[in-house]
Amino acid sequence: MVSKRIVLRFPHRLLDQPIVCNLVKKFDLEFNILKAYVTPREEGLLVLELRGEDGAYDEGVGYLKSLGVSVQPLSQDIIRNIARCTHCGACVVVCPTDALVLEPLTRKVLFYDNKCIGCELCIKACPTRAMETHF
Numbered sequence: 001m002v003s004k005r006i007v008l009r010f011p012h013r014l015l016d017q018p019i020v021c022n023l024v025k026k027f028d029l030e031f032n033i034l035k036a037y038v039t040p041r042e043e044g045l046l047v048l049e050l051r052g053e054d055g056a057y058d059e060g061v062g063y064l065k066s067l068g069v070s071v072q073p074l075s076q077d078i079i080r081n082i083a084r085c086t087h088c089g090a091c092v093v094v095c096p097t098d099a100l101v102l103e104p105l106t107r108k109v110l111f112y113d114n115k116c117i118g119c120e121l122c123i124k125a126c127p128t129r130a131m132e133t134h135f
Helices: 019-027 054-067 090-094 121-125
Strands: 002-011 030-039 043-052 070-073 078-080 100-102 109-111 131-133
Touching: 002 054, 019 030, 019 043, 019 054, 043 054, 054 070, 090 100, 090 121, 121 131
Parallel strands: none
Antiparallel strands: 002 043, 002 070, 030 043, 078 131, 100 109
């Protein structure tokens, strides 16, 4: 069983298609929508947690790509700029998934991108703007 957080970018011609529904029906995948943006006549952006058997997951992602949907890991879009981070911990208190934690011995903020759901609460909380999103 594989579970990944991914970002899908849809061209405007696909916005009215039941693509996520097809992932469930054709490939027996489970999904959890973490974030969605749709700009009419432009594009759609969907952040999903997608789960299923390894082969089915790969086939589902192949299906998405064959339609012209851009697929990439969420971890490429949420980034911590280490040079800006002062390790103040403001992001740690607002993170609902413990993707940002304060390491007790060093008092440094650690970022676990595999736990991040892209909620962007850390971006609003960070006084130095060390957390960045590239959606």
